Amino acid sequence: MHVLITGGAGFIGSHVAQRHLARGDKVHVVDDLSTGNRANIQLLEGYPNFRFDHADMLVWDGLERAAAWADRIYHLAAVVGVYRVIAEPTRVLATNIAACERLLRAVTASGWKPHVVIASSSEVYGHRLESELHEQMDLSVSTRAGTRWNYSVSKIADEALGLSYAQKFDIPTVIARLFNTTGPRQTGRYGMVVPRFVEQAVKGEEITVYGDGLQTRSFCDVRDTSRALDMLATKATAEGLVVNVGNDREISVNDLAELVRERAGSDSIIQHVPYVTAYGEDFEDIRRRRPVLDRLRKLTGFEHEHTLEDTLDELIRTSREQQSRENGHGHRSMVCHQS
DSSP, rough: OOEETTTTTSSHHHHHHHHHHHHTTTTEEOOOOOOSSSGGTGGGGGGGTEEEOOOOTTOOHHHHHHHOOOSEEEEOOOOSSSSHHOOOOOHHHHHHHHHHHHHHHHOOOTTTTEEEEEEEEEEGGOOOSSSOTTTTTTTOOGGGGGHHHHHHHHHHHHHHHHHHHHHOOOOOOOEEEOOEEOOOOOOOOTTTTTHHHHHHHHEEEEEEEOOOOOOOOOOEEEEHHHHHHHHHHHHHHGGGGEEEEOOOOOHHHHHHHHHHHHTTOOOOOOOEOOOHHSSSSSOOOOOOBBOOHHHHHHOOOOOOOOOOHHHHHHHHHHHHHHHHHHEEEEHHHHHHOOO
């Protein structure tokens, strides 16, 4: 099978690529490396069936050829992370909407009908207080989120584009509403909470909880997420459906901080930080985010293979190994930096 992954050097995309290469598929990744990282796909570049293009989806001249080549397309390219969404509100709209529309136009023009998986986000549910979020709910956009609302607006637009092209041009498509995904290769650099907590706990630094910490999230290991996306592409693209993808175990950010500290055996102090201090902009965060996964399970038979504790233990171990390597070369790194 030929697999095209936009944003494939990113945290989730690299795991999707690895999954397909492991079973012998040909994989073509395109990424502008704005939030993706070449290191994420470094090991994959040794596969003879792997190809990488460093390119911007908005202007990439290879898009039409790639769309005509692919049997399956995962559209994961997007501006992500709270820091970047707030810092680059216009780029969020331009990249997330225009890139999706350009991809779908290329698929339509190709005359080929690859199975298309479009990544959306749980943020399209907005500031709802219901204990569970399901696909039949009306979507909500609130200006209480400040310029962060541009991200949910862009994802709602992507969903509308995907479903419209699927209906009008009979493109087999599924919209995957991703809830909080975490695991190996994720960075805390753009505001992702789990890697940030893990790094702080391992280093013995303050664990910084933004806001009051009562907001809840539901974390899914990236390997479970990539497996769910693969299963949906196989089972559900012909349906033209929206499907929640994540884990339905809910945890408050305060409890997550305590859990990370406990698993790491850390003496770090948990410190609460106002949003305006953390991000340079005040906004009202989404309070609850727990998916109903009935549709995913009914369509695919999906079950999780990783617990949150499993994922945290692996991230803590990896963080300790990284810190040990850095400490072992600390003097040399400092000298290089000063020069």
